[in-house]
Amino acid sequence: MSTGAVVARILTQYSDKGSKQAQKDIAKLGKQIDAFGKKAAKSFKLAVVATAALSVKIGKDAVAAAIEDSRSQIVLANAMANTTGATKEAIAAAEGYISKTQFRVNVADDQLRQSLASLYIATGDLTEAERLQGIALDVSAASGKDLFSVTAAITKAQQGNVTILKKLSPELSGLIGKTTKAEQVFALLEDTYGGTAQALADTDPLTKLKLAYGDVLETLGYELLPVVKEFAKYIVDIVVPAIEEWLKANGSTLRDGLKAVIDIVLNFTKTLGDLAAFYAKWEWVIKVAFAFLALGRALKLINYVARPLSGIFKALESTGGGVAGAFKKLGEIFARVFLKFTSVAGSKEFAGIYKVFERLAKVIGTLAGGFILLGTAGIAASNGLKDLFGIDAWPWEKNVKNAVDYVSTLTEKTYGGAAAEKYLGEKAAARAKRQAAARAAAAAAAAKEAAATAKQAAAEALRAKVLAQIAKFGVKPGTGKANIKGVTPLSTLDPAAQEAIQFEAVRLNLIKQANIAEQARWAAIMKGYEALTESNKALARYNDLLAALADKEISSEELTILAKKWGMTKEAAMSYIQTLIAVSDGKISDDEIVNLAKAWGSTKEQASRYLDFFNALNDGYLSNAEIEKLKTTWGLSSKEVQVYADLITKASDYVLSDKEIEDLKKNWGLTTDEVVAYIRKLGQPVTFSGTLIDPATQATLGWKSALDALLAYQAALAGKGYSGSSGSSGSSNGYVFDPAASADANKEAADAAAAAADAAAAVAEANSAATAAALAAADAILGTNSGNNYSGDDGIARRAAAAGLATKNAAETARLAALAKQSAQADAYAAGMAAKYGGFVGSSTLNNASGIGTSNSSSPVVVNLTVNGSVTTENDLVATVRQGLLRGQYNGQSLTLEAV
């Protein structure tokens, strides 16, 4: 793959490679830690050793410095005390001066003490000694001479030998004469070199540091000195006597040990002596052995050499004739002799003889040599054994008693008395120690085994725990390595072969998956809870409805109360009741669908779909079978079915809150617009209680639904299908209008419209008649009727009478037309109400609730009446009722039960 390619993973699978790698990494890490531990331990040991060595070195230097320092202190203190009887305070003051001066002039305190002691002895005054030492320090620093020499010179000068200062400072020698006094020279020296020592010291911090370190060493040494003293005391008082005692106690052992070594040497010497005697005694055998072995080798050599020599001499013989002078004949003879000899010696016959002799000589030589070797080994072994047993001779050489005595004596010598007891004690202690070590080793082994067992048990427990956890996820680990045709069964979780880490990896993976499953489970639980809540609500509503129907009718007041209780509008409550009753028998008739569609202003398909869903959700649960059925019936996907179901459940109170919309969005991954589209497709009138869907959208939604319904109606009128204005594709979501199915629904509307048109026509006719009457009246008055000759008084009277009649007729016609209009309106209203509210409104007394909603707007309203009294025929009954209704209408009463 080229660099930088984009890889979009679609399928993800589990791999145990990672866990194996993790295992390797852990093992590697363990090794690295071990190696680091070893290295660290080694380094630590080295550091400890180095530190210890350095400590020893520092300690040694410190103690040495302390000893040196204390020595110089003692010298000074003794000088002061012995010469002038200086007090401790004076000595301490001198020490203080030394301490200050050494860092001022960079001179070690022991040198200062030595110098000061000399000057103090000479002057007997510490102040004077300090002054002179100052001069000495300056001169020493300036001249480069050591302080001790300068101090000695000044001391001598102070005692009268001033000339010695000439050597100290040759450049001043001219100023120093025989009469010059020491003080004059000192003053001169002070003037010349004063402050030199301090000035130079200030330029040399390293020396100052060295002095400081020396002081630290001395301080440390003073601290260590008691320890060293104690150690020395321990060595002297404890160790040395112990060594002496040990030497005393083991002196004999050491001595005997030394003697044993000497004995070994002596015995070896004796062995050598014995061997020499043996060889001397059997010298001839040795000679025979060597002679025959040499003979065998010689014969073999002759056999090897004779043939080539024969060739050489043959060559000499042929060329011998060519040799000039006196040697010619001799050469020939010499060559012939040797040729003869070598020819014979190199012949095949002789070769066999050589071999026989060679073998014989070899056998003899080997036998002789073996004898000598056996003898040597025997002497060595004999002497070795004697040495081992500490005897001088074998029993056959001396008697046994002597040997036993010797051994006893030796034992007593070595281990007698207190030493023997000590030896036995040591032996017993060593034995006890060995036994204790053996017991400790056994205990350690037992502990190790117990730890291993515990570790194994812990591992088993962990494995069992992990397996149990895995089992919780419904995974069954394999039970063995049962290979079939070389294939391991599906599960790779073979407890006998897998490591705990692999199980852990699988477990973690399962947990990861289980978390997803757990979330899904929780979501399902919550969804179920919500469904249960809705179901409970539905049940409560159903109970309310039953209570309201206790008197087999629902009054307007009851409907208002129910709507209020259910948190719906009155229309929504009526729709809900209608829907509930439609699905109460488990069957959904066309009438029920049409009624709902009319009530909602939706298409028949929407109403039918809604009722199907409502029916399926009636038990509060949508089973897989129901989902499949709905999918098949409405050509929806599973998701769409569930979205519809969820939406219907949430909108069962005809109100959608923001939370419900958010839940829908979250549950099904929808946007707000998509939720709105679903609501629109559902066709159910829904109000929005929140802010997610703004009023404009709500209005748009309502208008679009109305437009869809109108367009569907128009399409029905035109005999064409209408697929809705939603624009969504696919039959599952679109408004596919079914002309045949909607024909019934629209026939009623058409009938009502026709009735209204008739009424309008009647009104128009009435108006026309009235107009004609008015015109006739006018004609009568004006006598201008062209169709009739109403001239004269008679004519005018007849015209007036005709006009009055016409007016009367027109008025009667108008009244009849108005009645017809009222009748048509009443019919349309009744049909609409029947369509809207099913069989509730208009029913008088209901025999049972099952009769509710069975009316069809396209068929006459069926009214079940209980008639007190008797009627002759059905026609009489119908006529009676009709008359009653018409009377009521004439009287301007509304159509109520009481009117009948």
Added chain:
Amino acid sequence: MAKSAIVLTGIKETRKALESFDKQALRKFDKVINTELNNAKKDARNLVSGTPPLSGWSTTAPAKPRSRGGAGWPAWDQSIIKTGIVSSKAERKVRKDYTTSAGALINKSAAGVIFELSGRSNKGAGKNKFISNLEKKESQASRLVWKVVDKDKDKIERNVEIALNEAKATLQKNLEKERA
């Protein structure tokens, strides 16, 4: 990018075992995976237009098309970008969660990768005209293979999971039969 994924277990083992027992079932299973991946690949390839997404994007190959960078690189060539989009069933590096790929779409060509990813890390584009124009004209980043994966991953996973479960069931039947 897809937020979650179904982790399939036992693909390799099932395939290996099916080779011994039921090659037809194996072919069926492979066909499902191949079909899904090929469909995804086709979908991704169909997203590559013949004309460059932006008018300034060169369509003529640069002088050295094999070297990265330089004027005119990479040229917009529909065929190269399309052939650069391939599907793969190769196992890739195992992640820390012990998962690896069992099927993926790969966008290999330089122009394809640029078109796919431009603006992905530089959200909002800032002053980058190329990204802002591309986002205006096309869409946000993840424009080819990732777009298809985001769209179809759930479906593909579900189908392969069903096929895998069927294959496992078939195998289990065979194993039980053999054991009996």
